[in-house]
Amino acid sequence: MATITIPTALRQYADGSASVALEADTVGALLRGLVEQHPTLGKHLFSEQGKLRSFVNIYVGDEDIRYLEGEETPVAGGDVVSIIPAIAGGMYV
Amino acid sequence: MSDVTLSNEEIARYSRHLIMPEVGMAGQRKIKQGSVLLVGTGGLGSPLALYLAAAGVGHIGLVDFDVVDSSNLQRQIVHGTSTVGVAKTESAKRRLADLNPLVEVTTYETQITSANALDLMRPYDIIIDGTDNFPTRYLTNDAAVMLGKPNIYGSIFRFEGQATVFYPKQGGPCYRCLYPEPPPPGLVPSCAEGGVLGVLPGVIGTIQATEAIKLLAGIGTSLVGRLMLYDALEMRFRELKLRRNPTCPVCGEHPTVTELIDYDQFCGIVPEVNTLSNQYEITPGELAELLRSDARPFLLDVRNPYEIAIASIPGTDKVIAVDQLPERISELDSSVEMVVYCRSGMRSGRAVELLRSAGFHKVKNLVGGILRWSDDVDPSVAKY
Numbered sequence: 420m421a422t423i424t425i426p427t428a429l430r431q432y433a434d435g436s437a438s439v440a441l442e443a444d445t446v447g448a449l450l451r452g453l454v455e456q457h458p459t460l461g462k463h464l465f466s467e468q469g470k471l472r473s474f475v476n477i478y479v480g481d482e483d484i485r486y487l488e489g490e491e492t493p494v495a496g497g498d499v500v501s502i503i504p505a506i507a508g509g510m511y512v
Numbered sequence: 513m514s515d516v517t518l519s520n521e522e523i524a525r526y527s528r529h530l531i532m533p534e535v536g537m538a539g540q541r542k543i544k545q546g547s548v549l550l551v552g553t554g555g556l557g558s559p560l561a562l563y564l565a566a567a568g569v570g571h572i573g574l575v576d577f578d579v580v581d582s583s584n585l586q587r588q589i590v591h592g593t594s595t596v597g598v599a600k601t602e603s604a605k606r607r608l609a610d611l612n613p614l615v616e617v618t619t620y621e622t623q624i625t626s627a628n629a630l631d632l633m634r635p636y637d638i639i640i641d642g643t644d645n646f647p648t649r650y651l652t653n654d655a656a657v658m659l660g661k662p663n664i665y666g667s668i669f670r671f672e673g674q675a676t677v678f679y680p681k682q683g684g685p686c687y688r689c690l691y692p693e694p695p696p697p698g699l700v701p702s703c704a705e706g707g708v709l710g711v712l713p714g715v716i717g718t719i720q721a722t723e724a725i726k727l728l729a730g731i732g733t734s735l736v737g738r739l740m741l742y743d744a745l746e747m748r749f750r751e752l753k754l755r756r757n758p759t760c761p762v763c764g765e766h767p768t769v770t771e772l773i774d775y776d777q778f779c780g781i782v783p784e785v786n787t788l789s790n791q792y793e794i795t796p797g798e799l800a801e802l803l804r805s806d807a808r809p810f811l812l813d814v815r816n817p818y819e820i821a822i823a824s825i826p827g828t829d830k831v832i833a834v835d836q837l838p839e840r841i842s843e844l845d846s847s848v849e850m851v852v853y854c855r856s857g858m859r860s861g862r863a864v865e866l867l868r869s870a871g872f873h874k875v876k877n878l879v880g881g882i883l884r885w886s887d888d889v890d891p892s893v894a895k896y
Contacts, residue, residue, distance in 0.1 A: 506669035508644035
């Protein structure tokens, strides 16, 4: 099982969970498993073409998957995968 | 460096710095000779301005166009009750003058724009990003990269903060290496949710101030190439590696952005045009009259549950958070007159568009939301 940490900005789309543990071989499979559990997270992580959004970064441990193998980056049991979205501060409507 | 000296008054004031060998007289003189531009004098800018002034940074520039509001004081500790209604730059300057009259403070009561950013930044050694929106973040980043200056970045949202130092001139990445593109406005969770734990910008702003003082004094290991993450709810600090993107449009090997652009457009923000025609809008005054008449409309609140606990319009018939509207639309009756509201009228405007496209033609948006309802109709309804 790998653990995905969910940032505060997106917890509202994941029933408030701070992290979710899932079984998967790659980062891409892990994220798609997460979206299966929490469908409303989908549009915040993936574009309509199914690509990871450019304002959401994914890290395995402390390394950005863009500098590993992208969504094909393998994950092992015990890995921590982090979703790090761009945040800007206090806007409120 | 040798031309800057410390007076006996300064030696007494900064003595707790001077007796540390890592800072000493040499480090304190560098801090005194240093200059820092703070972009934003809000949540992050408050602790930044206070600590940089207290530390004896010789010249501090403050850029902000806003005035102090009582809702700022939960976190913007450089301001005070006595300066509510005063320009934030002026309010901060007064506080800094009391804290340390030996530092020079220059205020710029203006919005930083593509037209003035380079001129504002040029006189300063270090730029600090204490802004609260994406267009200004990209603008601050790009201008700092073009001028070859370090940009000390901090960002906050609810209980979570990020901080790092962008310094491409010294080999590190810039903000665009981290996030090449901003989120489209409709998808930014901060717009729909907002809010920030008051002490959070204190933690992140203080990290930024620490990095500024270290850079000026030339000591320690900076956050260049590392993104510091802070989760206040879990009380956890983490650190991620940041790499320079060789294809970065601003700091990469072949930059394509070589002058400042229109950052509102880049961030997908279009000048506020009213997409709803008047037919689909109602003012608080008109709604109040309707609610007193026999033609009482169905009143739908599209805010989040925790907002309902703060304030509501009396007589609300139903609450469905705007995010849930698409899946719960079947709970609504398109044959009845309906008025939709939220805090400011933004989310309810989106809700009305969504309802119209789903075949609801008797639906209106309450212009100005609860805020204007409180102003125009019922001041006993709290504004938040």
